[in-house]
Amino acid sequence: MRAVVQRVAQARVDVDGETIGSCDAGALILVCAMPDDDLDCVRGLAAKIAKLRIFKDEAGKMNLSLVQSAGSALVVSQFTLAADTSRGNRPGFSGAAKPDDARTLYLHFANCLRDLGITTETGKFGADMQVHLVNDGPVTIWLDSDT
Template sequence: MRALLQRATEASVTVEGEVIGEIGAGLLIFVCAMPDDTYDTAKALALKISKLRLFKDDAGKMNLSLSQTGGAALVVSQFTLAADTSRGTRPGFSYAAKPDVAETLYLQFAACLRDLNIPVQTGRFGADMSVALTNDGPVTIWLDTNA
């Protein structure tokens, strides 16, 4: 799985003019399932993200995790993280998992974060979404379970 994390002071996702998910302080997590991913991949990624020390402690150092701060996660599916730009000028997306598998893994990933006691809001799989973010820092981290 691939994930792009953005530390946020606030984030939201809107579909057809309706806000369907929003958080205060925490992480906006764009996630993409790849063809070989499984439930175990989603679970391992959720655990890693919950423990990443991306939040400031009292000394201003990035020493606290999402779990430690009580922050929330806004999880948004984004198949474009699997873009292949090696040829030409139009990205290809054949490296992304098929939609039915990707949706299942996306939902499992969000559930795994909830199982770790992280408040989770989500986007809507396959929808045309508008995502708003106030990036804190800015802090943006790229994760790939196959790297």
């Protein structure tokens, strides 16, 4: 699984003009399931993200995790993170998991964050979404489940 984690002051995702998920201070997490992903690697990536020390402590240093900062998360599926741009100008997306598998892994990822005590909302898998965020820092980190 591939993820882009953005530390945010707030974020929300809208579908058809209606907000379907949001978070206050915490993380907007864009995720893309890859063909070889399984439930264990997804669980491991969720645990790693929950423990990433990217939130400021009382001294203003990035020493706190999402769990320690009591932040919330907004998780949005984004198959375009699997884009292959090695040939031509049109990205290919064959590196993303098949939709049925991707949906299962995406929902499992969000549930893993919840199991770790993080208030988590989601976008709508496969929908045309508008994501709004106020990036805090900015802090943006890219991860793969094999890292």
